[in-house]
Amino acid sequence: MASDLLVTSADVPLQHPGRELRLKIKPSSAARGPLDGGWWPWSTDPAAEFPALIMALSSWVGPARHFAYHPHDWDPAEKTLTVEGWTVHLEALHTMRPNTVALTGLNLKQIRVLLVPPATPGGVARAVLRSASGVDTTATVEDILASNGVSLGGRPATAPNV
Numbered sequence: 001m002a003s004d005l006l007v008t009s010a011d012v013p014l015q016h017p018g019r020e021l022r023l024k025i026k027p028s029s030a031a032r033g034p035l036d037g038g039w040w041p042w043s044t045d046p047a048a049e050f051p052a053l054i055m056a057l058s059s060w061v062g063p064a065r066h067f068a069y070h071p072h073d074w075d076p077a078e079k080t081l082t083v084e085g086w087t088v089h090l091e092a093l094h095t096m097r098p099n100t101v102a103l104t105g106l107n108l109k110q111i112r113v114l115l116v117p118p119a120t121p122g123g124v125a126r127a128v129l130r131s132a133s134g135v136d137t138t139a140t141v142e143d144i145l146a147s148n149g150v151s152l153g154g155r156p157a158t159a160p161n162v
Contacts, residue, residue: 021052022125023113024133025060031136035144036060038132039101040116040125046077046090054083054103057113061105064088068104070096073115098152099141114141117150124148 025037041049050067058064063086071092081088096102099115114132116125131137131144142152 021056022116022129023053023056024129025111025113026133026137027135029135030133031138033138034112034140035100035114035132035137036111038114038116038129038144040120040129041118043118044073044075046074047081050077050081050088050090051083053101054081054088057103057111058105060111061103061107061109063106064103065106066091066104068093068096068102069115070094070098070100073098073117097141099145114144120150124150 019042022040022042023037026035039053041053043049046069054064054067064083065086066089067081068091071094074092077090077092079090081090099117100112101115102110102112104110114128116128120128128144128148128150131139131148137144139147145152
């Protein structure tokens with residue numbers, strides 16, 4: 001259900017050709033926690049997935065300079081990526097929580113989002129996005145994924161009992 005997903009200003013390109021950016025971010029008035037929202041990419045290819053996410057998240061952190069991710073969640077990537085003329089440093093960190101990505105802007109403002117594994121079934125993935133972006137959500141990545149039946153760092157486990 002596309003209406004469940006992020007809507008931002010019209011000048012931010014949110015789509016790959018034919019594919020929407022499946023992202024939900026907490027409102028600024030939401031409870032603070034370890035996450036600011038959730039993202040459900042189409043693949044594990046950084047070159048295909050990171051640019052649109054970086055552009056969208058730059059609305060919150062300003063011009064992006066650093067993008068961190070857990071290496072087991074993604075295919076190998078270059079050390080830098082050019083997005084709309086900006087050079088963004090990509091860093092695969094084993095110390096980063098699996099199923100998490102973080103974007104840092106020039107002003108050191110950061111936004112962290114939960115990564116829903118691409119192969120997650122639609123209904124489950126949308127439930128995870130809603131959980132990660134809920135106004136009262138202060139749960140961890142592990143708790144959000146587990147409560148929706150998704151294995152940490154892996155593929156969907158079982159469908160959640162709804």
